[in-house]
Amino acid sequence: MKKVFGRTRTLRDTHTHYCPGCGHGIAHRLVAEVIDELGIRERTIGVAPIGCAVLAYYYWDLDICEAPHGRPPAVATGMKSVNPKNIVFTYQGDGDLAAIGFNETIHTANRGENITVIFINNAVYGMTGGQMAPTTLCGQVTATTPSGRNVKRYGHPIHVAELLANLPGVSFSSRVALSDIPNIMKTKQAIKKAFQVQMDGKGFSIVEILSPCPTYWRKTPVESLKFIKEKMVKTFPLGVFKECGKK
Amino acid sequence: MKKVFGRTRTLRDTHTHYCPGCGHGIAHRLVAEVIDELGIRERTIGVAPIGCAVLAYYYWDLDICEAPHGRPPAVATGMKSVNPKNIVFTYQGDGDLAAIGFNETIHTANRGENITVIFINNAVYGMTGGQMAPTTLCGQVTATTPSGRNVKRYGHPIHVAELLANLPGVSFSSRVALSDIPNIMKTKQAIKKAFQVQMDGKGFSIVEILSPCPTYWRKTPVESLKFIKEKMVKTFPLGVFKECGKK
Amino acid sequence: MREEIVAAGFGGQGVMLIGKILAYAGMLEGKQVTYFPSYGAEVRGGTANSTTIISTAEIPTPVSRHPDVLLAMNSPSCKKFGSRLKKGGLLIANSSLIENVFKRSDLTIIKIPATSLANNLGNKRSANMIMIGAYLKYKAIVSLKSVEKAFLILLPGKKDLWDINKKALRLGME
Amino acid sequence: MREEIVAAGFGGQGVMLIGKILAYAGMLEGKQVTYFPSYGAEVRGGTANSTTIISTAEIPTPVSRHPDVLLAMNSPSCKKFGSRLKKGGLLIANSSLIENVFKRSDLTIIKIPATSLANNLGNKRSANMIMIGAYLKYKAIVSLKSVEKAFLILLPGKKDLWDINKKALRLGME
Amino acid sequence: MKSKAAKERKVLMCGNEVIGEAAVQAGCRHYFGYPITPQNELTAYMAKRMEEVGGVFLQSESELAAINMVLGASACGARAMTSSSSPGISLKQEGISYIAGMELPAVIVNVMRGGPGLGNISPSQSDYFQAVKGGGHGDYRIIVLAPSCSQELYDLTALAFDLADTYRNPVMILADGILGQMMEPVALRQINPKHVKKPWVLTGAKNRPGRRLCSLFLETGGLEKHNASLQEKYRRIKAKEVRCETYNISGAEVIAVAYGSSARLTKAAVKMAEERGIKAGYIKPITLWPFPEDVFIKEKDKNKKYLVVEMNEGQMVEDVERCVGDRKRVFFYGHAGGWIPQTEDIFKRIKKLA
Amino acid sequence: MKSKAAKERKVLMCGNEVIGEAAVQAGCRHYFGYPITPQNELTAYMAKRMEEVGGVFLQSESELAAINMVLGASACGARAMTSSSSPGISLKQEGISYIAGMELPAVIVNVMRGGPGLGNISPSQSDYFQAVKGGGHGDYRIIVLAPSCSQELYDLTALAFDLADTYRNPVMILADGILGQMMEPVALRQINPKHVKKPWVLTGAKNRPGRRLCSLFLETGGLEKHNASLQEKYRRIKAKEVRCETYNISGAEVIAVAYGSSARLTKAAVKMAEERGIKAGYIKPITLWPFPEDVFIKEKDKNKKYLVVEMNEGQMVEDVERCVGDRKRVFFYGHAGGWIPQTEDIFKRIKKLA
Amino acid sequence: MGKVVINSARCKGCGLCIEVCPKNVLVPSSKNNHLGIYVVEVKNKEECIGCSRCAIICPDAAIEVYR
Amino acid sequence: MGKVVINSARCKGCGLCIEVCPKNVLVPSSKNNHLGIYVVEVKNKEECIGCSRCAIICPDAAIEVYR
Ligand SMILES: Cc1ncc(C[n+]2csc(CCOP(=O)(O)OP(=O)(O)O)c2C)c(N)n1
Ligand SMILES: Cc1ncc(C[n+]2csc(CCOP(=O)(O)OP(=O)(O)O)c2C)c(N)n1
Ligand code: SF4
Ligand code: SF4
Ligand code: SF4
């Protein structure tokens, strides 16, 4: 018998601190697989966020740098400027990318920095205990919206992939989901595409990944996947919102 | 003979520090006229930016608060939360609103805060000596782009009015210009509309005003108006990008 | 008198509630008390623990390096905190989930199959009360009455829940 | 020896260049020099000024509260800085634009219609050099040669410009 | 917790919630914050309580936004508050400098954690310098209150709002992860908020000329004058608002100095030393700024030794050195990064010095 | 200015440009900044020069972005720099704390202006506390260099890059509006950047396991250990890198203490006093951290008086008090908000103390 | 038919009013105000139709119009 | 036809693999690993078709598949 599925080179064989059923684990593996399939591990540099994925540097066998909460795009910009041949990517949660760090996100995208952003949208702040994120669904109960996200107070969830697609500097913007096997496969393809865009020097690429946080959704892992499929995609439609050469 | 044009109540009779031909002066007057015409002076609170207009509180006879560079929307949010009957507006330059403070701009707009933003787009940083702004035109020479704004490095100018129009919290978004008499009249109408939207409790309203900075455009005042009409509007088309009830 | 109690286990086993109930009961009896949870990133991965101190004197810190008592609800926490127990300390182990209890000859070790007992009782979630019961049986650090009061203050309006949990508590005390 | 010189006028009249040229010339002659411009918000509204200090000793601060010399190119700056001039100081006024020269009996006041002279010369922008000329005539604080060198270093490759400006300079010295 | 019912008896709440309840009782109806451990219970508590009392709770997009929302709400006369932990407080420094410069009241809570950088969420006292010397730019001062138990969290939070209004100045509650997370009994006493007139508030210029609130002063020498008047205010605060707990300082050979969580341990160590016949006392500054300088300066005995205990690498110790005026008699015991001292170890150090 | 040609002769450039040229000569090819007065000439200079030398100039969207771009570039091995003035430096505090915690080299220039808040653009020394005690959170230290003339701007900027690389630590150039705007002759000496091996740099994990750069330490006690090792490094820096200029301190009755712009005036006042037969000397700290503590501590004469002159409301004076150990002999002269002392006034104060 | 009054203390001499006036009523003057600015002045007084164009564009609200 | 190997040191017992397996090969076990987690185990070994669905969804890369 032949091994048809195993841990890829870039994914360290170690215990992760993620909760059972957390999407970060799946996303980590997909990123590692893409990097290995593209053969770019030896020139790739990652930027880890502040969020549940802060320890990503323990899980990927890559050169990785920590960035203050929300600032990975700025850190990545600095890195890429040193050696444009490096493949530089950030991995960020919705609090990191779309709340505190949205200015860095938008300006980095607008400049068309040739980097890749892996954006984990789990509709909550995981690390700090399940507070509202900019992507929290309308009516969703969180630690800071005890009666559910109130649209009158907080407005609607932010559509990062669509919004960034408006910027000429963005070459690839897509939303995918870790909700089932076909969508996980699509997610991997999108991640690969995003890295390829960078390898081709085309500018900013982002993949928004709808990802389960069973803990703060107060659901089982299986229920969480169902929630993505049945609820979350209604607010956050999947698809490619931009794919082109750098303007 | 009857006086058909004079200084409006809310515009203090004082020397301003603006350069000759600066658009801030015109915009100040229009805002004051609108406030007086709507009869809301006694319940209006302004927020002044850091930028050439930092001294706006000397020029309007209104209650006005200074805000740190880029943070007027956050300050206005805090103000409006104290007494929603107050009419609260910010007056901001392109550095203030679209560079350092763009995160506050976007989140305040997305929340649909019921405030009005008067946004002076003069394509440079005036106060600090003519550096590149997020709205600087492609190829435009500034103190920090001695060879002209390079799209590869800095991307394209940011289209604030269009971008914000994408957010459901925004009820009114329009771009106007201080380029000639008809456009100045339209600017005034747009400002009035924006305040009315707030008075009707419909949420966030913004007027982006293309405004001359003869000093750092290195042009005469007359040439500057021509520049808006002939060059600037090509990058920044005028128009209403959103007008609706609050979603 | 001063007693430092660590309760530890999985998230969801109610170890935080153990700590809070004991602290509240202590307070109701006029003692000085502190309760200190594990928090933040430590919580990821499903482990949880809390420290309760009950004392007749001022409590300088709610943190305990060498607790007097460990209520261990699962195996990893038994290992982790067992080694830190004070010399001669008391270890109460949920033997349903802990196969090999930590070996230290100086400790008093009480094994109680709290999870199975709770399952038998028909209320999985009351294993924590069984642990409290076992502890109270061994050391009457607070009275059963105070525990009842504490429970009802902490879970107001849950009188019915108390009835089941009281059974669990008594079971532990048997 | 220590001379504190303020040059002031509209933006665009080249008052900053006056200061820089004098400072550079001083440096070329082995003196200690500092040059300090007005900056930032002060510049709005079109006024500009700079302070140059030339000294044989170390210069503790480039800021001058009571300058020895004022080269005033317009009326408001004549008023503003004239009052601050050291007792017995020197005021050189561009009389083309300054009608009523500041009145202080202790000052030496030289009036020169620098703007008209420059216009006559066919180069509006050289009024500043005429002012320097007038100053050098009164106090040979630096040599003409040093001024030439300074000019060519500050505006490299502008030899032709120098020729006109030299004329202006000499005109001022007349 | 309803205030009336709770007034007399003690309750058990975590420190972060105690702060929140004190704020509510002190009339705070405007809270703006961004989540960060170990103060999240405070944010969550305010989310819930503000709904109950009809106040404003807003989770801001960032700490920068939060502090500036506080600025805005305060400019319009509200008792406004924000809270965070170390990295988030760093981000608020510009805003704090503005609020101090504009002379607006504000209450800011820092539940400190281990640094520098991301550090960890363990308790720490590593932001003393930032709080007391001013992490932001310019010569401003903020009042810094350092509670060391839940009751003080409650009482000092209430005091913070009064001081902020009285002096038109930011006030910081400097707590740490232990104080924020710990539950211990606390009496939710009735709080009677001080009523301070605020004739400077922005309300809309009804029947009067417009008002401005700003930190820029245009006239020549304007900012100098403003700074002089700020310093004058700071002198007034120094004269009136120093708070400090002392024990046996005149009789002691060794005086332990500590605030916040480490003061609890230090007190216990001093008692332990006394029981063993060592002449020991302690000083527990409650206001870190204004620092209780006189307590040290007035002590003329040239033989007394001071042991400063901090959960950091030595920050307040510099103020003690400065006030004692003899570095050779000032000793430090502390570490950063989550270290918590033990009573016995402090005792040992006291013993060595006696 | 081409380095070779300029090597021998002096040129006249404004201080901000001098800093820029020194950085270029020191091998800095990565500059990230956001405009603010009175340092704009530095940003503009780098915009021009980086084009010429093929380096990277990037005007960032904010100060937050700028400091984090520096973090990223430094993590990849570049000599990276940013500059700002007071309010912008406040915004960088979180980033500076991270850079210090991650032990990355970085050069940060603060051309101070009047505060607090927006304040004004006049020269000031009001950010001493922020720079020296740490405006950010946690127990980190940055090396702070205080030039007082254009030549020192040049030389110390070059030194800053070497120190940053040597110690893997942020270094700040603390200047002010006078130094930044003034032109005075400066020799653009040939700079030979020190070559420091950087085996920690992120390059892509070629033929080796991945590297991480972070300020979080997961293992129990990890952050405590990290802090201990930082402190160890700080002790090393303290032992080796103190820089200070002194004049006649043993013979003086009155010692004036000042740094930066005010040191120039203070020196002149001391000379003036000497000429009038007063026994005066001065201490000019060049490194503000590490502070030249020993210069004060070693001075045993119990009669000497110290006059600290600062363009603020009294900040470094606290360090002098601490080191002198006798507050009654330490006097302060200073104001904030754009005030610049005059030689004569300083002289008068020296005279009064003599 | 119309009349313009220029507040020369406010005028900054930018010349925009001159540019927009359909009747060439306004011209640059050779007099400067207390700030040293060459202000505009009314030359062809009788031509003024009181259309207010000059006032609408004036960044310094230096013009009053009567009709 | 297929074989799955579960690394029970990595498994967190989330159960996603059980959910996606088309052949009901996997079940929750009553054994817990060193972390006290009830891991999954292979029950209907012979049913496995080696489709890798379980491995693709596993957040902890705890599954190897052979075919
Ligand atoms: C400046 C700063 N503010 C706040 C925090 C606290 N904090 C850490 S992670 C986080 C948000 C986490 O949410 P997200 O980015 O969505 O990632 P997730 O944990 O959900 O994967 C916050 C607010 C911090 N560390 N630093
Ligand atoms: C935190 C901070 N950063 C930078 C500055 C300096 N600064 C003042 S105004 C300004 C930008 C001005 O440009 P803009 O907002 O476009 O307004 P304008 O002056 O063009 O009207 C900058 C960068 C500051 N005061 N504070
Ligand atoms: S809290 Fe949510 S996002 Fe974080 S590890 Fe747990 S499941 Fe994943
Ligand atoms: S610099 Fe530009 S924006 Fe500023 S006052 Fe002058 S013309 Fe107006
Ligand atoms: S538009 Fe106004 S400021 Fe400009 S020249 Fe005419 S009157 Fe003067």
Ligand code: SF4
């Ligand atoms: S490989 Fe396919 S059939 Fe086999 S266990 Fe996994 S999911 Fe089931």
